[in-house]
Amino acid sequence: MRPIGEKCETFRSLGKKVLSADVEERDKRGAKDAADWRTLWRAAADAGVLALTVPEQFGGEGRSFLEAVQALHALGEGCRDNGMLLGLNGQLWAMQKSILEFGSEEQKSTFLPILINGDAICAHAVTETNSGSDVTGIRATAQKTQNGYVLNGEKIWIGMAPAADVAQVFALTNPDLGAWGMSAFLVDLNLPGISKSAPYEKAGHRTVPTGKLTFENVEIPQTSLLGSEGSGHAIFNLSIAWERSFIFSSHVGAMKRQLDETVLFARDRAPNGRPIINNQTVSNRLADMQVRYEIARLLIENAARELDAGIQNRMTPSVAKLQVAESLLENALDAQRINGASGYLTGECERMVRDMAGTITLGGTSDIQRLLIAAYQKGSVKA
Numbered sequence: 130m131r132p133i134g135e136k137c138e139t140f141r142s143l144g145k146k147v148l149s150a151d152v153e154e155r156d157k158r159g160a161k162d163a164a165d166w167r168t169l170w171r172a173a174a175d176a177g178v179l180a181l182t183v184p185e186q187f188g189g190e191g192r193s194f195l196e197a198v199q200a201l202h203a204l205g206e207g208c209r210d211n212g213m214l215l216g217l218n219g220q221l222w223a224m225q226k227s228i229l230e231f232g233s234e235e236q237k238s239t240f241l242p243i244l245i246n247g248d249a250i251c252a253h254a255v256t257e258t259n260s261g262s263d264v265t266g267i268r269a270t271a272q273k274t275q276n277g278y279v280l281n282g283e284k285i286w287i288g289m290a291p292a293a294d295v296a297q298v299f300a301l302t303n304p305d306l307g308a309w310g311m312s313a314f315l316v317d318l319n320l321p322g323i324s325k326s327a328p329y330e331k332a333g334h335r336t337v338p339t340g341k342l343t344f345e346n347v348e349i350p351q352t353s354l355l356g357s358e359g360s361g362h363a364i365f366n367l368s369i370a371w372e373r374s375f376i377f378s379s380h381v382g383a384m385k386r387q388l389d390e391t392v393l394f395a396r397d398r399a400p401n402g403r404p405i406i407n408n409q410t411v412s413n414r415l416a417d418m419q420v421r422y423e424i425a426r427l428l429i430e431n432a433a434r435e436l437d438a439g440i441q442n443r444m445t446p447s448v449a450k451l452q453v454a455e456s457l458l459e460n461a462l463d464a465q466r467i468n469g470a471s472g473y474l475t476g477e478c479e480r481m482v483r484d485m486a487g488t489i490t491l492g493g494t495s496d497i498q499r500l501l502i503a504a505y506q507k508g509s510v511k512a
């Protein structure tokens with residue numbers, strides 16, 4: 130296996146030279162046409178982005194959590210396409226990890242190799258109209274039949290859904306038990322009765338599609354069940370913990386690039402011959418950006434180190450998600466302030482604001498992370 134430093138260099142270069150291509154135009158168009166992003170997804174897969182955390186027996190590299198987040202940070206330093214970074218990280222952390230952890234041997238050997246090599250894309254289908262922050266509100270059902278289940282329901286705001294080949298779908302197998310009667314399924318999205326919406330016209334992360342999945346009397350085989358029946362809540366809790374801890378690994382790399390570029394801008398921009406960095410309000414803002422970046426990176430690396438050491442601290446993902454997402458948005462806004470009117474032109478600065486605004490909602494809002502942290506502090510939920 131190549132040393133992680135080399136891997137970081139490859140990923141940084143991939144991000145810069147390949148994945149950032151035409152990002153302004155692709156952002157304007159949105160992700161309606163898969164030709165706009167599918168070749169980039171495959172290029173990322175070819176470079177091994179989706180292989181990082183999967184063991185070698187399934188075609189992966191079996192890297193530690195820490196090595197994986199360091200490589201993904203480097204990818205983000207190079208890549209200006211935050212949508213692509215979100216899609217790739219989402220698949221790595223929310224989907225591939227739970228297939229590895231809970232999948233049968235057949236599910237692992239069927240899905241992991243094709244997800245790693247980019248032949249297939251997986252979506253994580255949890256959210257419904259009445260179940261966003263509160264997953265106990267899920268209404269999708271999977272009714273047991275002789276050969277499997279019949280799936281009904283609608284999932285909204287699902288990353289990659291309009292183009293995904295398979296989805297990890299959460300549905301009630303025993304509605305009387307509420308969330309405790311929830312199960313997870315790996316569903317082939319080509320089955321009859323499944324429809325995918327067109328991509329949403331969303332404000333940020335526009336370069337990859339997000340949309341709705343509708344299931345109408347979809348017959349899924351017994352082999353679709355991920356883990357055991359009724360273990361959906363446990364699977365959700367673990368997959369969302371990985372997502373909260375690591376999904377912004379590459380966004381924090383992008384944050385670093387933006388910080389460096391903003392410092393350079395503040396040094397160079399000298400109306401009346403006096404660089405704006407010499408104004409304390411500007412330099413204070415840059416110092417705050419630096420500190421936010423360092424903390425965000427360290428929180429992600431800390432979460433990785435804990436898992437590498439076998440430590441399961443349930444508060445860690447919420448602390449990381451809250452602080453990292455809020456910092457991504459704050460830094461994007463500060464960069465825009467420092468860039469003055471030029472930061473308000475369509476382009477990198479305003480795109481970073483639009484993209485980073487989404488991070489405080491996806492994967493559970495900042496409000497919900499605060500609630501969870503408070504619950505652990507009070508002892509009402511075991512950390």
Ligand SMILES: Cc1cc2nc3c(=O)[nH]c(=O)nc-3n(C[C@H](O)[C@H](O)[C@H](O)COP(=O)(O)OP(=O)(O)OC[C@H]3O[C@@H](n4cnc5c(N)ncnc54)[C@H](O)[C@@H]3O)c2cc1C
Pocket residue numbers: 219253254255256258260261262263285286287288289334339487490491492493494495496497500
């Ligand atoms: C870019 C993006 C990508 C996404 N990708 C996916 C995906 O791939 N798969 C998926 O399943 N979902 C995805 N989502 C959905 C996301 O998980 C939900 O939007 C999120 O959990 C919030 O749910 P909601 O939008 O229904 O807001 P609501 O739950 O209706 O919340 C609205 C507001 O009320 C606050 N609020 C709600 N309940 C409480 C409470 N108990 N205490 C305090 N405040 C509260 C929230 O913090 C928020 O400010 C994505 C969302 C975005 C924006």
